[in-house]
Amino acid sequence: MKLVIVMLGLCCYSALASAGDNSKGKELFQTNCAACHGEHGEGKHGVAPRLAGDASRWSLKLFERAVLSGVDDNGRKLKLMMPHWQNGSFKGDNGNAPSKEEIAAIHQYLKHPR
Numbered sequence: 001m002k003l004v005i006v007m008l009g010l011c012c013y014s015a016l017a018s019a020g021d022n023s024k025g026k027e028l029f030q031t032n033c034a035a036c037h038g039e040h041g042e043g044k045h046g047v048a049p050r051l052a053g054d055a056s057r058w059s060l061k062l063f064e065r066a067v068l069s070g071v072d073d074n075g076r077k078l079k080l081m082m083p084h085w086q087n088g089s090f091k092g093d094n095g096n097a098p099s100k101e102e103i104a105a106i107h108q109y110l111k112h113p114r
């Protein structure tokens with residue numbers, strides 16, 4: 001019986017931790033994207049479009065394609081000012097290519113940025 005209680009506890013704790021914790025995505029976004037897209041993804045006039053409430057609603061697959069290869073949800077090539085992250089690395093990643101988990105964390109952050 002005790003074991004069941006412990007297991008339930010662990011399960012709920014990890015579910016809560018992953019649902020409520022945007023800190024990884026926030027950090028990645030603010031160090032790599034915010035200079036152009038605004039501190040909370042609200043966009044910067046004349047620089048880069050809003051992501052919160054827009055690309056944040058795309059499927060993760062489309063979002064990932066935009067980030068990695070600079071193609072938007074309609075298949076349009078994004079202007080070169082938007083980095084093609086498949087050729088680069090997020091700050092602090094020691095030159096490693098962005099992982100799917102990192103992009104998913106940014107996508108998640110943009111759904112509820114604060």
Ligand code: HEC
Nearest residue numbers: 032033036047048049055066067072078079081082083106
């Ligand atoms: C140097 C400036 C710059 C940086 C840094 C940058 N972007 Fe962009 N991004 C742009 C510009 C400019 C566009 C719009 C290009 C266009 O419309 O052709 C864009 C477009 C996008 C789009 C498509 C939006 C849409 O509605 O079509 C996504 C998604 C995106 N950026 C995500 C990111 C993410 C995530 C990061 C950080 C990992 C990032 N960008 C970093 C400049 C930047």
